[in-house]
């Protein structure tokens with residue numbers, strides 16, 4: 001299945017379960033002082049959870065462009081160094097606003113994964129919230145019982161507040177969550193180490209793919225929890241990880257979400273991507289193909305790189321890509337802007353903003369590359385001068 005088909009099947013499935021399908025909100029948030037970027041699918045629905053606004057429909061589903069590069073959810077340092085974290089990623093989500101709750105959410109998730117996507121049941125594990133005495137929160141026995149109808153009890157794992165109590169930020173809607181993990185290792189590896197031991201252990205092929213949050217609380221600015229007026233469901237499935245699982249790959253970068261971008265980088269740089277984890281060239285290629293998506297979509301959604309706030313975060317991501325490609329791909333001239341057309345061909349059918357803004361995005365990235373490469377070059381000339389100066393001064397003081 002192509003990534004496009006995988007995305008469409010998700011939406012079709014939830015449409016068949018009476019969900020209204022809505023477009024992704026922009027990646028950049030302009031009207032939420034607690035958050036710069038959409039860091040999950042639920043951000044555009046925050047006011048529905050808090051009871052400030054009436055939802056458009058009691059059930060909604062979509063794919064949301066998310067960015068986790070600042071604040072509470074920040075994956076930037078892992079990006080490129082591993083095979084499954086990203087700056088921008090798509091989060092497939094379904095929501096219930098005061099409509100269905102734990103049972104239906106769990107049943108839907110299981111049906112979609114095992115009957116529609118046909119992921120072998122023996123490759124799946126789930127986690128539930130074990131409770132937290134300091135917050136006076138109980139173990140999520142209801143989620144445990146609903147999962148028991150689908151999966152054997154030795155595959156239902158207790159998780160602590162860090163992993164199984166989801167919060168949007170320092171404040172905002174939150175609640176216990178139940179994650180679904182998939183084990184993509186070979187049979188040989190599974191025989192050596194049971195998957196259950198690798199859940200939440202940063203194993204690149206035993207990864208969380210879907211988080212089902214049961215929104216019941218609002219974390220207030222003073223840190224206390226208050227009950228929300230109603231109970232809601234907020235789920236988020238990592239699209240790129242799902243593609244890895246369904247396309248039989250071991251890395252998100254080996255799926256067709258990334259391979260066209262990687263092929264273009266190979267063509268422009270003359271360097272071959274080998275998918276090696278600790279190889280600097282391969283890290284650089286992963287950084288480039290990841291970061292170009294974040295930067296291109298942020299600009300398409302109206303956030304230009306700048307010296308402050310959200311614009312500065314975007315500029316830093318772009319500069320990280322330039323710096324990696326300068327150092328490890330020998331790319332001394334602008335080239336990232338040439339990836340925008342590839343991105344447009346690949347994602348434009350679903351995200352029309354990248355088609356509409358292609359010219360602007362391309363020009364802004366090229367301009368940023370030009371200016372940062374000049375800064376790097378002049379910095380290097382200064383360093384070179386300092387080295388020469390130090391050498392000649394050292395020669396003067398040392399006896400010949």
Ligand code: SER
Pocket residue numbers: 039040041042093166211212213234235236237
């Ligand atoms: N908000 C939850 C998450 O981001 C589920 O969508 O994991």
